[in-house]
Amino acid sequence: METKKVILSGIQPSGSLTLGNYLGAIKNWIKLQDQYECYFCIVDLHAITVKQEPKDLRSKTLEVLSIYLACGIDPEKNALFIQSHVPAHSEASWLLTCSSYMGELSRMTQFKDKSQSQGESIPAGLFIYPVLMAADILLYQTDLVPVGQDQKQHLELARNLAERFNNTYSPTFKVPDPYIPKEGAKIMDLQEPTKKMSKSSDNPNSFILILDPPEVIRKKISRSVTDSIGIVNYSDDQPGIKNLINIVCAIRGITQEEVVDMFKGKGYSEFKSYVAEVIIEELTPIQEKVKELISNKAYLEEIYKKGAEKANYVARKTLRKMQKKIGFIQ
Numbered sequence: 001m002e003t004k005k006v007i008l009s010g011i012q013p014s015g016s017l018t019l020g021n022y023l024g025a026i027k028n029w030i031k032l033q034d035q036y037e038c039y040f041c042i043v044d045l046h047a048i049t050v051k052q053e054p055k056d057l058r059s060k061t062l063e064v065l066s067i068y069l070a071c072g073i074d075p076e077k078n079a080l081f082i083q084s085h086v087p088a089h090s091e092a093s094w095l096l097t098c099s100s101y102m103g104e105l106s107r108m109t110q111f112k113d114k115s116q117s118q119g120e121s122i123p124a125g126l127f128i129y130p131v132l133m134a135a136d137i138l139l140y141q142t143d144l145v146p147v148g149q150d151q152k153q154h155l156e157l158a159r160n161l162a163e164r165f166n167n168t169y170s171p172t173f174k175v176p177d178p179y180i181p182k183e184g185a186k187i188m189d190l191q192e193p194t195k196k197m198s199k200s201s202d203n204p205n206s207f208i209l210i211l212d213p214p215e216v217i218r219k220k221i222s223r224s225v226t227d228s229i230g231i232v233n234y235s236d237d238q239p240g241i242k243n244l245i246n247i248v249c250a251i252r253g254i255t256q257e258e259v260v261d262m263f264k265g266k267g268y269s270e271f272k273s274y275v276a277e278v279i280i281e282e283l284t285p286i287q288e289k290v291k292e293l294i295s296n297k298a299y300l301e302e303i304y305k306k307g308a309e310k311a312n313y314v315a316r317k318t319l320r321k322m323q324k325k326i327g328f329i330q
C-alpha cells in the first residue's frame with residue numbers, strides 16, 4: 001500500500017480565531033485532508049510566549065478545537081491534538097535549540113515585531129518560538145506545512161534545522177515544504193491594511209472573528225479603511241480595497257478581475273455590503289456548528305485524547321531517534 005504524505009499545521013489559542021486564520025490556514029487544511037495523513041494541533045505551548053489568562057487559555061483551546069471540527073476537519077481521518085499533550089514537542093525543541101544560532105533567530109521578523117511590544121522584559125520563549133515550531137513539524141516527518149505567508153520564514157528555519165541535524169548526525173528528518181495558498185495567504189488588518197490581520201490586535205475593528213455575529217461583520221466591514229479614489233480596483237495604491245477583493249476571492253474561489261468587473265461603476269458602500277454578505281454566508285454555518293460542539297465537552301475530550309495518542313506514538317519514535325543519534329543513553 002502506498003503511504004500517504006504527511007501534513008502538520010497548528011494555530012495558537014491566543015485569542016479568538018480570525019478570518020485570516022480561516023482563509024490563510026484552516027480552509028486549505030480542509031482541501032488537503034483527503035489526500036494526506038494530517039496532524040492538526042492547537043499550539044498552547046506557543047501561545048504562552050506572550051501573557052495568557054489561564055481561564056481564557058483553557059476556553060480558547062477548546063474553542064479552537066470546536067472551530068477545526070465545525071470548519072469540516074474530520075476527526076476520524078486526522079489527528080487533532082493539543083500540543084502540550086505530546087511532551088516530545090518540548091523535548092525535541094530543547095535538542096534543536098542547542099543547534100540553533102542566536103543570529104538566525106534574531107532575524108525572525110515575528111520575533112522582532114512581537115518583542116517590540118514587550119518593553120524591557122522580552123520573554124525568552126518568544127525568541128525560541130520558531131525552534132519549537134520546527135520541533136512540531138519535524139517530529140512527524142512532515143512533507144507539507146499549510147500556513148499563511150507570515151510563517152514562510154519560520155518554515156525556512158525548520159528546513160535549515162532539519163538539514164543541519166541530518167548533516168551533523170545522519171539522515172533523521174524529512175525536509176518539509178511550505179504550502180501557502182494563492183488567495184488568502186495574507187489577509188490584512190481592516191484598519192491598517194498594510195499590516196497582517198491578527199487575533200491579538202488591540203483594536204477589534206481591525207479583524208473579523210470567525211465567531212463574529214452578522215451585524216458585527218457588517219459594521220466592521222463598513223468601517224474598514226479604504227481610500228479616496230472611489231473605484232473598485234485591484235491595486236497596491238488601494239490596499240484596503242485590495243484586501244476586501246482578496247477576501248472575496250479566497251472565499252468564493254473567483255478571480256480578482258471577476259470581482260472588479262462586478263463592481264464597475266459602483267461605489268465602495270455597495271461593494272462593502274457585498275463583501276460583508278459573502279463573509280456572513282461563509283461563516284454562519286460554521287458558527288452554528290461551533291455552538292453545538294462547544295458545550296459537548298465529553299466529545300471534544302474524546303477527540304483530543306485520541307489525537308494525542310496517535311501523535312504521541314509518532315512523535316516519541318522520532319524523539320528517540322534524535323536522542324540516540326545525539327549520544328544519550330537509552
Ligand code: ATP
Pocket residue numbers: 010011012013014015018020021022023024025146147148149150151184185186187188196197198199200201
Ligand atoms: P497572534 O496574533 O496571536 O500571533 P495570529 O492571528 O497571527 O496570532 P497564528 O496562530 O499565529 O495567528 O496563526 C495560525 C495560522 O493562521 C498560520 O498558518 C498563519 O499563517 C495563519 N494566519 C494568521 N493570520 C493570517 C492572516 N492575516 N492572513 C492569512 N493567514 C494568516
Ligand code: LTN
Pocket residue numbers: 008009010011012043046132133136137145146147151154
Ligand atoms: N507559528 C505558527 C503556529 C504554529 C505552526 C506550527 C504552524 C506553531 N507550530 C507548526 C504550522 C506548523 C503561527 O502561525 N504563528
